[in-house]
Amino acid sequence: MRYNERELLSLARQPAEKAAEILMRLPKKGSVLKKRLVKLVVNFLFYFRTDESEPIGALLLEHCRIAKEEENVFSISFIEEPERKYCFECDSEEQCREWIEALKRASYEFMRRSLIFYRNEIQKMTGKDPLEQFGISEEARFQLGTRK
Amino acid sequence: MKLNERSLAFYATCDSPADNAGFLYKRGERHTAYHRRWFVLKGNMLFYFEERESREPVGVIVLEGCTVELCDSAEEFTFAIRFSGAKSRTYVLAAESQAAMESWVKSLSRASFDYMRLVVRELEKQLEEMRWGPAGGCGGCQGSPTSWKPKPSGLERSLERLPPLPAVLPKENGCAVWNNVPEADRPPDTSGCSRYDSEGNPRLPPLPLRRRASSSEVGSTGAAVAESTSTFCQLHERYGREVAQLRQDWLERR
Numbered sequence: 001m002r003y004n005e006r007e008l009l010s011l012a013r014q015p016a017e018k019a020a021e022i023l024m025r026l027p028k029k030g031s032v033l034k035k036r037l038v039k040l041v042v043n044f045l046f047y048f049r050t051d052e053s054e055p056i057g058a059l060l061l062e063h064c065r066i067a068k069e070e071e072n073v074f075s076i077s078f079i080e081e082p083e084r085k086y087c088f089e090c091d092s093e094e095q096c097r098e099w100i101e102a103l104k105r106a107s108y109e110f111m112r113r114s115l116i117f118y119r120n121e122i123q124k125m126t127g128k129d130p131l132e133q134f135g136i137s138e139e140a141r142f143q144l145g146t147r148k
Numbered sequence: 149m150k151l152n153e154r155s156l157a158f159y160a161t162c163d164s165p166a167d168n169a170g171f172l173y174k175r176g177e178r179h180t181a182y183h184r185r186w187f188v189l190k191g192n193m194l195f196y197f198e199e200r201e202s203r204e205p206v207g208v209i210v211l212e213g214c215t216v217e218l219c220d221s222a223e224e225f226t227f228a229i230r231f232s233g234a235k236s237r238t239y240v241l242a243a244e245s246q247a248a249m250e251s252w253v254k255s256l257s258r259a260s261f262d263y264m265r266l267v268v269r270e271l272e273k274q275l276e277e278m279r280w281g282p283a284g285g286c287g288g289c290q291g292s293p294t295s296w297k298p299k300p301s302g303l304e305r306s307l308e309r310l311p312p313l314p315a316v317l318p319k320e321n322g323c324a325v326w327n328n329v330p331e332a333d334r335p336p337d338t339s340g341c342s343r344y345d346s347e348g349n350p351r352l353p354p355l356p357l358r359r360r361a362s363s364s365e366v367g368s369t370g371a372a373v374a375e376s377t378s379t380f381c382q383l384h385e386r387y388g389r390e391v392a393q394l395r396q397d398w399l400e401r402r
Binding site for chain 1: 149150151152153154155156157158159162164167168190191192193204205206207208209210212213214231233235236237254255258259260261262264265267268271272274275278
């Protein structure tokens with residue numbers, strides 16, 4: 001699949017929501033845990049070799065499942081292949097918990113659901129649609145029901 | 149750089165609703181011929197397929213950080229997705245009608261995760277302030293761990309990037325609807341620049357006088373609220389004073 005790599009690389013250099021050196025294992029058979037710089041930027045998780053400035057890879061965090069595995073370990077897997085897991089071993093349970101929290105909130109879809117929720121709450125409390133002041137209340141992506 | 153392509157392809161083709169979909173002509177990179185492709189916008193990802201029934205996208209454009217512009221072109225209904233930075237590619241696309249072009253330009257220019265996040269945080273803050281009271285200007289927004297300082301013109305920048313489409317009717321600043329005192333000479337707010345005060349904090353309308361009396365909804369830890377379970381009159385009185393003060397501040401700052 002073609003993609004605009006230059007822009008994605010540029011995104012990888014942006015300030016991260018969260019970044020840390022974590023042991024990571026790819027879902028490939030026979031893979032071992034390797035120390036990687038893992039960086040969360042918008043809905044992408046980039047991973048770098050610790051001494052390189054360009055990421056080895058990126059995971060788009062949509063339709064994925066973040067799960068706690070054994071101690072200090074969490075995994076990311078995708079809805080269409082739930083057994084194929086990217087595993088991450090943290091330094092502590094706390095770090096593990098923080099990453100799980102952050103990653104669960106990192107998808108565009110999660111953000112959209114939050115927006116719709118807040119919009120609804122505000123509308124219930126005030127009778128006004130808070131998106132009207134931005135002129136975006138009719139946007140498809142902010143609608144409650146089914147979109148196109 | 150590796151991408152989780154299989155998951156991307158699944159995301160593109162699964163039945164989760166798209167934010168926009170349709171045929172567009174895409175100008176080639178080297179040759180300027182246009183190719184008709186089926187485009188699907190989901191979140192901040194613009195996928196394109198050879199055919200509408202194709203099982204896998206030919207490619208995807210990650211839209212984060214892009215600007216969308218109308219084009220001055222021999223071709224009708226063209227617009228461009230542009231990225232900053234040297235050697236960045238500009239994607240030139242053409243729609244099949246004026247309406248389609250406008251629809252795409254609108255949905256693409258607001259497709260970024262950043263933009264979505266901006267709006268969510270603004271609403272989050274509004275909700276917080278409604279529940280807990282303004283807590284002395286913007287003090288209330290300091291509390292969150294991922295404390296985000298609203299960029300003074302973040303929202304205007306997003307709005308400015310939109311090309312001159314048939315404009316939304318000038319809306320009065322959100323204050324108007326909650327303001328029970330008719331303001332005779334206040335001009336409608338069209339540019340949106342007064343939405344932020346000089347410190348770069350979004351100006352919020354005064355709290356509505358009508359408030360849910362249920363203390364469980366308003367919360368038990370908000371200091372402003374906790375002590376006031378006595379009588380409704382006292383509550384009403386206190387909020388009335390708050391509102392009057394806020395209104396005063398707002399009028400002065402405009």
